[in-house]
Amino acid sequence: MEQSSDLAAAIDAAAVALVDVLDAAGVRHRMTVSPTQLRVLSLISSRPVTNVNGLAELLDVVPSSASRLCDRLEAVGLLRRVTDPRDRREVRLVPTPAAEALLRELRERRQRAVRAVLDRMPPRTQQELLLGLLAFARAAASEAQPDSSARTA
Structure with missing residues (x-):
């Protein structure tokens, strides 16, 4: 149970760090x-x-x-x-098309910022993170679905 609490705290800290990276990549000043x-x-x-x-x-x-x-x-x-x-x-x-362009530019800036952080991580750790995030997304999606037996693996 303690490992689960440690993991939840680590995810919370990572989420805060991710929000900071995404916010810094935003173009608020422009x-x-x-x-x-x-x-x-x-x-x-x-x-x-x-x-x-x-x-x-x-x-x-x-x-x-x-x-x-x-x-x-x-x-x-x-x-x-x-x-x-x-x-x-x-x-x-x-x-409008201008709004779509703005959102696309923001998404690209954010992805570049996240890639810059990922580039500072070893490739193996990046792969482990990818697998963990995919598993987390699947688990979260199954929680949101009323009949999880209907989904595909």
Whole structure:
């Protein structure tokens, strides 16, 4: 049990270090959007059928706050509100090409920063980390699925 606690503490420390690396790789000093606005763009980009109410749920905020965030992103040309062709009462949030480019640049910067850290690790340790992370992701995914027997190994 103590080994499990040590491992959990090590993962927590590694997560903090990873967040620090990712934050340092961010282009906040050159960006015109806040970290919260970046998160909104990322959420919308990965969920193409998101509306303001859905975004509010994802952010755990009231819809009016989510709508104001969208207003600011729309004002700087990073977000569009588009009527859903299947239900004209529904308005979807769509990242603009400029937003997609911004997210792509941020993702590339972050990956370069992580690669720089990985390059300071021995190749064998990198391989062990890869295997451990894949196993962790599988275990986390099986926890999230109600019927884990239906998934493939």
